[in-house]
Structure formats: C-alpha cells, structure tokens
Amino acid sequence: MEQTRVPPPGKRLKRVVSPVSLYPSKPLCLSDRLSLRAYIANRVTDKLTPIHDRIFCCRSGSAADTQAIADVVTYQLGFHSIELDEPPLVETAANLFRASCYRYREELTAGILVAGWDRRKGGQVYCVPIGGMLVRQPVSVGGSGSSYIYGFMDSNYKPNMTKDQCLELTAAAVSLAMERDGSSGGVVRLASISKDGVERRVILGNQLPKYSTH
Amino acid sequence: MIKNTQCYRPRTDLLLGKKKKKKKKAKKAKKKKKKAKKKKSTSCTSGKHKAHFTKMATLAVRQSPVGGFSFENCKRNAVLEGEANKVGYSLPAARKTGTTICGVVFKDGVILGADTRATEGMIVADKNCSKIHYISPNIYCCGAGTAADTEMTTQIISSNLELHALSTGRVPRVATANRMLKQMLFRYQGYIGAALVLGGVDCNGPHLYSIYPHGSTDKLPYVTMGSGSLAAMAVFEDRYKPDMEEEDAKRLVRDAIAAGIFNDLGSGSNIDLCVITKGKLDYIRPHDEANKKGVRTGDYKYKRGTTSVLTKSVTALNLEVVEETVLTMDTS
Numbered sequence: 001m002e003q004t005r006v007p008p009p010g011k012r013l014k015r016v017v018s019p020v021s022l023y024p025s026k027p028l029c030l031s032d033r034l035s036l037r038a039y040i041a042n043r044v045t046d047k048l049t050p051i052h053d054r055i056f057c058c059r060s061g062s063a064a065d066t067q068a069i070a071d072v073v074t075y076q077l078g079f080h081s082i083e084l085d086e087p088p089l090v091e092t093a094a095n096l097f098r099a100s101c102y103r104y105r106e107e108l109t110a111g112i113l114v115a116g117w118d119r120r121k122g123g124q125v126y127c128v129p130i131g132g133m134l135v136r137q138p139v140s141v142g143g144s145g146s147s148y149i150y151g152f153m154d155s156n157y158k159p160n161m162t163k164d165q166c167l168e169l170t171a172a173a174v175s176l177a178m179e180r181d182g183s184s185g186g187v188v189r190l191a192s193i194s195k196d197g198v199e200r201r202v203i204l205g206n207q208l209p210k211y212s213t214h
Numbered sequence: 215m216i217k218n219t220q221c222y223r224p225r226t227d228l229l230l231g232k233k234k235k236k237k238k239k240a241k242k243a244k245k246k247k248k249k250a251k252k253k254k255s256t257s258c259t260s261g262k263h264k265a266h267f268t269k270m271a272t273l274a275v276r277q278s279p280v281g282g283f284s285f286e287n288c289k290r291n292a293v294l295e296g297e298a299n300k301v302g303y304s305l306p307a308a309r310k311t312g313t314t315i316c317g318v319v320f321k322d323g324v325i326l327g328a329d330t331r332a333t334e335g336m337i338v339a340d341k342n343c344s345k346i347h348y349i350s351p352n353i354y355c356c357g358a359g360t361a362a363d364t365e366m367t368t369q370i371i372s373s374n375l376e377l378h379a380l381s382t383g384r385v386p387r388v389a390t391a392n393r394m395l396k397q398m399l400f401r402y403q404g405y406i407g408a409a410l411v412l413g414g415v416d417c418n419g420p421h422l423y424s425i426y427p428h429g430s431t432d433k434l435p436y437v438t439m440g441s442g443s444l445a446a447m448a449v450f451e452d453r454y455k456p457d458m459e460e461e462d463a464k465r466l467v468r469d470a471i472a473a474g475i476f477n478d479l480g481s482g483s484n485i486d487l488c489v490i491t492k493g494k495l496d497y498i499r500p501h502d503e504a505n506k507k508g509v510r511t512g513d514y515k516y517k518r519g520t521t522s523v524l525t526k527s528v529t530a531l532n533l534e535v536v537e538e539t540v541l542t543m544d545t546s
Contacts, residue, residue, distance in 0.1 A: 039444065041424075042432045063430035068400045071393075107403070 043186045048200075052077050054193055055093045055116030060143035061130060062109040069100050069110055090116040094126035094134055102132025111142045117193045141173070145181030149173045163192060167201075175208045288405065312480015314442030315345060315356035316470050317413045317422045318454065319435045320463035323491035324413035324420045327467035328356045329442070329475050330500065331482035338482070344499065346488045350375050350386045351495065353414030354488050355395075358440035359427060360407035367408045371395050388414040388421040392431055400429025409439045415490050442474025442481040449473045460489065468502055475504055 047059045049070045055077070059066035073096045081088045094114040101110055114126045127133070127140045139157045141149055152173055161169070171188055178184045188203040291305075298305050315328040332340035347355050347368035353375075357364025371394050379386045392412055399406055410425040424437035436454050438446040449470040458466065467487060474481045484500035 041426070042434060044434075045432065062428070064396075064400055064404075064426065064428035067396070067430050071397075 040185075045186070046189060048189050048191050050074075050198075051093050051114070052081065052088055052116070054087060054118065054198065055090055055114065056191055056193060056198070057093075057097065058113040058115070058142065060111040060113075065108045065110045066112065069097065069108070069112070072100060073097055087118060089118045089120060090114060090124045090126065091118075091121070091136075094128060094136075097126075097128045098132055098134040101128055101130075105130075105132050113140055113142050115193065117195060119195075123193065143184070145174075145177035145184040148180045149177045152176060163194075167192060171203060172209055175203075176211055178208070179211055285403075312442075312478070313345060313358040313440030314438070314446050314471050314474025314478060314481040315358050315411050315440050316438040316443070316446045316450065316467060316474075317356065317411045317424075317436065318450070318458075318463055318467055319413075319420050319422050320458040320460060322420070322460065323415045323489065324422050325460075325463050325467045326354055326356050326411060326413050326488040326490070327471045327501075328486050329471055329481040330484045330486060331475075331480070332361055333480055341483050342500075344486065346486055346497070346499075348372060349391050349412070349414070350379065352385060352416060352490060353388055353391050353412065354490060354497075355391070355413070356411040356439070358409045358411075358443075363406045363408040364410065367395065367398065367406060368410070371398070385416060387416040387418065388412065388423065389416075392421075392423045392425065392433075395425050396429045396431045399425065399427060404428040411437050411439050413488075413490060415492050420490070438470065438474075440474070440481065442471075442478035445473040445477040446470035460491075464489065464501075472502070472504055 045063075049057050049059060049067075051057050051070065051074050057070060057073075059070060073093065076096050077088050077093050080092065093116065097112050097114055101108060101112065109130060110128075111130050112128045114128060115124065117123050124136060125138065125140050126136050127142065129142065138159065139153055141153055153169075156169055156173075167190055171190060174184075174188050178186075178188070187205060188208065190201040190203065192199040192201075295305055312331070312333045313329060315326070317324055317326045326346055328345035330340075330342045330345065331338055332343040343361070345356055345358070345364075347357055347365065349355050349368060349372045355368050355371075357368060371391060374394060375386045375391055378390065391414070395410060395412065399408065404427045407427050408425075409427055412423045412425060414421060421433065422435065422437060423431050423433050424439060425431045435456065436450045438444075438450065447470075449466070453466055453469075464487060468485055471481075471485045475483070475485070483505050485502040485504055487496070487498040487501040489496040489498070
C-alpha cells in the first residue's frame with residue numbers, strides 16, 4: 001500500500017512494565033492508563049493479560065494491536081497445549097508472540113513482555129519489543145515510562161531476591177515511572193507467578209508509595 | 215472517516231465522460247471481488263449530471279477470514295479521489311454522527327443511552343435518528359462515528375450472531391458479540407469508523423464493552439463514546455455507584471446524555487434509552503425529548519377583511535382542453 005505510514009491514532013497503551021525473574025516465582029507489575037492522546041479512555045485497564053494458566057504477558061503500544069495479538073497467541077498456545085497434553089513452555093509462548101510481531105512488524109505497534117513459570121526452566125521473562133526481537137532477560141522494563149526507571153532497576157535488582165522483595169521492587173519502580181511519565185498512571189497491577197499458581201494484586205492510587213520531592 | 219462505503223462503486227467513467235482505463239479493468243479482474251451487479255446507466259448525458267452509483271452485491275455473511283489485512287478498497291478510493299479531483303468534483307463525504315452514547319451496568323442489567331442527532335458537516339442531517347442498534351434479543355449496541363459504518367457493522371454481526379446462536383443452540387453471549395466486532399474492526403485497521411458501546415445480559419450476568427474503531431475493547435462498569443463522551447463521562451465519574459437501582463441508573467444515563475446534548479454541538483435532540491435485564495427489554499424511544507421545537511406565540515397572518523376591497527373585476531380566460539388523462543389513485 002502506497003500510503004505513508006502514519007502512526008494509527010487509536011488508543012495507545014503507554015505504561016511501564018517490569019517483570020522480574022526470580023526463582024521460583026515472578027512478580028509482574030503494570031500501571032494502568034489507556035490514553036487517546038489527551039483523553040484517558042480507560043483509567044483502570046488491565047494490561048496484564050493471561051495467555052495460559054502460568055503464563056502472562058504485559059502489553060504496551062497500541063491497545064488494538066496488542067489485544068489482537070494476545071488473543072491470537074492465547075488461541076495458538078491453547079491449541080498447542082492440548083496437542084501436547086501438558087502445560088506449554090514460556091519460551092513457546094514468547095516465540096509465538098515473536099512470530100506475529102516480526103511478521104507484521106510494519107503494521108503493528110506492540111511491545112510485549114512475556115513472563116511465566118514452567119517445569120523446565122522455572123520462572124522466565126522474555127522481551128518482545130517493537131520490531132519483533134526475542135530475548136530472555138532476568139529483569140525487563142517496557143513502555144513509554146520505562147525510560148525513567150532503567151537506572152533504578154539496574155541499581156536495585158539483585159539476583160535471588162525473595163518474592164516479597166521482588167514485589168516491592170517492581171511496585172516501587174512502576175510508581176516512580178508513573179510519577180514522571182504523563183502517559184502512565186491509574187493503578188498498579190501486580191501478578192506473582194510460581195509453581196503453586198498466580199497471585200494477583202492491585203495497588204490503588206492512594207496506596208502507592210509516595211516519592212514526590214517537591 | 216472513510217469517503218466511500220464498501221457497497222458503492224462510483225461510475226467515474228460516466229462522471230469523467232470517458233471509457234474506464236484498461237489497467238483498472240485488469241486490476242479488477244485480478245482481484246477476487248464478490249459478485250457485482252453492474253447496471254448500465256442510461257440517463258447520464260452531460261458532464262453536469264451527478265455521478266450514478268451502482269450497488270455491489272451485499273457482503274456475504276460468514277465470509278471465511280482472509281489472512282492479513284486487505285487494503286484493496288483503500289487503493290481504489292485513493293485512485294478515485296485523484297481522478298475526481300482532477301476533473302474538479304469531490305467524492306461525497308460520509309455522514310458522521312457526532313454523538314453522545316453511553317452505557318452503565320446496574321444491579322439487574324445494563325442501560326444504554328444515546329442522543330438522536332445525525333450531522334453532515336455543520337448541518338443536522340437527521341433530527342431523530344436511532345443510534346441504539348439491535349444485535350440480539352438480549353444484546354444491543356450503540357454506535358458513534360460514521361453512521362453507515364455503525365449501521366452496517368452491527369447488522370453484519372447481528373446476523374452472524376443469530377447463525378451462531380442457532381448452531382450452538384444457546385442464547386448468545388455479549389463476549390461473543392464483542393469478539394466478533396473487535397476482530398472485524400481490527401481487520402480493517404480503523405478504516406471502518408465505528409466506535410461502539412455494546413451491552414447486554416446473558417447467562418453470566420450483565421456485561422458492558424466499549425469498542426474503538428481500531429479494534430481495542432474495554433470491559434467496564436460505565437462507558438461513554440462519541441464527541442460528547444467527555445461531558446457524559448464527567449457526569450458518570452461524579453455520580454456512578456456500583457449496584458444502582460433501575461430508576462437511579464436511568465436518571466444517571468439520562469443526565470449523562472443530556473450533558474452531552476447541551477454541551478456538545480455534535481449531539482442533540484432527544485434521549486433514547488435501552489434497559490436490558492434478564493427477563494425484560496425496554497427500548498424507550500424517546501425517553502426524554504430534551505429539545506422540543508417551540509410553538510410560535512404570534513402569527514403574521516391577517517384575518518379576511520382586514521384590508522377593505524374597493525373594486526373587483528372578473529375576467530374569464532378562454533382555454534381549450536388539449537389533453538385529458540385519468541390517473542387512478544390507489545386507495546386500497
């Protein structure tokens with residue numbers, strides 16, 4: 001199609017994501033705000049989408065694109081899991097995301113973090129940014145607010161933290177980013193995935209840690 | 215906002231007064247189009263004649279999904295626009311409904327509300343149009359954006375959903391309608407300008423979704439869409455409470471739409487409501503005539519005899535009856 005590629009004026013998910021890989025469990029954490037430029041279409045979006053029982057994905061970028069991709073991958077992964085007759089691997093889910101994101105990279109604006117637990121490698125985090133790269137990382141951030149917390153995550157993350165330390169770290173990171181990024185805000189959603197299941201938590205606006213220096 | 219709906223193909227060969235270009239014919243032959251019934255126009259003579267539109271066959275229901283995105287019609291639209299502009303004509307603009315639509319979930323069900331003004335640019339095209347569309351007996355959908363798009367999209371999904379309900383043997387769920395709508399809108403990448411508020415009650419309770427033209431959806435307890443959505447959302451954010459009674463919820467929706475009507479130029483006229491509960495459906499049109507046309511208090515007509523007659527002369531005109539025809543009136 002010869003038209004110039006203008007970014008779609010649809011809703012954009014701009015927010016911060018930071019799943020932290022931790023053995024054996026993994027907290028996922030997201031802030032919620034769907035913005036149509038100056039108007040917030042949904043101030044309590046759930047950007048933590050379950051793909052399978054123990055696999056979640058954090059969505060950033062265009063809401064329509066990421067919802068559509070997540071639906072497609074949920075279907076593909078469910079089918080694959082039934083064929084195997086066992087829970088799917090997180091790496092498989094991440095590869096399915098990467099396949100869609102890379103093939104349609106010209107048309108899509110989707111930055112996704114896939115995180116979950118499986119029996120083979122335990123807790124894992126895979127990053128599938130815009131363009132369709134796939135890389136496994138112990139800790140990853142994404143979204144428009146992520147630029148503000150790279151330093152925070154680099155300095156505060158230590159391997160082999162406990163679950164509660166991880167949850168605190170991610171909640172703090174997202175709160176800091178929400179403080180500074182105009183497109184992020186609302187509530188903070190956390191999900192902790194382990195062998196025993198998924199534990200979801202919401203931190204409302206008035207319960208967020210306060211960091212304001214002025 | 216799209217310039218041409220998919221059902222119409224403007225006859226630019228008649229508009230421009232020359233034969234269709236060969237390369238366009240080849241392109242059309244290559245594309246896998248649905249069957250098109252081409253009607254030859256016999257009345258187009260001068261260049262001043264308005265473009266004659268032929269209608270393509272309606273979209274096939276339950277079309278098997280084609281992989282990827284199909285931009286064939288966008289290419290065609292761009293070519294047509296270029297050609298029309300060269301000659302000095304502009305393609306007709308799609309009629310939009312600057313709108314306020316909203317929905318709220320209350321204790322037993324959902325209430326959908328909409329205004330009734332349809333605008334064409336700065337003119338009110340329809341003072342009392344119906345924006346709450348039927349999807350299934352337990353699911354209704356309000357539409358904002360391009361009027362034709364919302365109308366057609368809801369009709370397509372309604373018919374597909376009925377087929378689906380017949381083949382599953384179950385009452386259709388709101389989530390199904392939501393999936394069908396979002397997948398169709400995503401496939402067209404926002405070129406179908408339909409922003410919808412979908413609400414209904416099914417076996418799992420009352421549900422309310424908002425669906426944007428690019429295909430993203432949100433499931434929320436209260437949603438607003440359209441140009442007046444900010445005004446309506448302000449009312450909702452102030453007064454919404456979970457598990458409201460029906461009367462309170464109706465009042466809230468009425469006030470939200472009224473806020474949109476009085477504070478947004480694109481919305482106006484009356485307020486339509488649709489109350490959907492488990493056993494009952496109330497399609498209240500109009501619920502509130504917020505903008506009734508006033509009655510004139512004075513009149514400039516004068517009574518007979520106000521002006522006195524001074525002289526009067528009657529002249530008979532000699533006319534011949536040339537032709538007499540009798541037209542039967544159908545009074546059945």
